[in-house]
Amino acid sequence: MAKIPRNFRLLEELEKGEKGIGDGSCSYGLEDGDDIMMSNWNGTIIGPGHTVHENRIYSLKIHCGTTYPDDPPTVHFVSRVNLPFVNQTNGKVEQAKLNVLTKWNRESSIETVLVSIRREMAAFNNRKLPQPPEGSVF
Numbered sequence: 001m002a003k004i005p006r007n008f009r010l011l012e013e014l015e016k017g018e019k020g021i022g023d024g025s026c027s028y029g030l031e032d033g034d035d036i037m038m039s040n041w042n043g044t045i046i047g048p049g050h051t052v053h054e055n056r057i058y059s060l061k062i063h064c065g066t067t068y069p070d071d072p073p074t075v076h077f078v079s080r081v082n083l084p085f086v087n088q089t090n091g092k093v094e095q096a097k098l099n100v101l102t103k104w105n106r107e108s109s110i111e112t113v114l115v116s117i118r119r120e121m122a123a124f125n126n127r128k129l130p131q132p133p134e135g136s137v138f
Contacts, residue, residue, distance in 0.1 A: 003106075009069050010038040013110055026114035028062065039064055043075075043114050048122040052131050053081075060117075062110055072104040075113060080132040083120065091138030093117070 004012075017028040025048070031040040043060040047053025059078040065071060077091040085097035095101040100108060100116035120126055 006064075006066070006068060007038060010064060014038065016111065022111065022115070026111065026118055028110050028114060031061070041073075041110060043110065045114055045118050045121070048118055048127075051122050051127040052129060053121045053127075056131075056134055060114070062113070064110070069106050069108070072101045072108065073110060073113065075101075075117075076138070078137055080136040080138055082129050082131050083117075083126055085120065089138075 013028075014030060020027060025046045026044065028041055028043040030038060031042050041062040041064065043062050045058045045060065047056040047058065057079070058081060061076045061078055062073045063075075064073045072095060074095075075093040077086055077093070080091070082088070085094050086092070087094055093101070098116065098120070100113055
């Protein structure tokens, strides 16, 4: 099977993100519409219900390097959050601690990362973790 070039792949993801495909709990788009390399993205996760994250909106920064989608993007929370896979100093999602990043493959996407993070927020061990005040940032 032919390997889809990076920019074609990111164009597909941009189109999907702009259409809001999915249940609306996660969204993403380019940080700057003039970024011809499509490297820097913003993401949003709405906290899952029946957890300490309910009714919270989390902002993230996503960077797709030159080797994306062969390699995963780097993800940083802008909104302060207490999760075991997020560095509490700078908000970086630690690749080695999040399954979707450690098991990354070319079929994975920005959307799969955001949906996986949201799923982790609702996981038994994370759903009741004490959280920083709403609105605080890294």
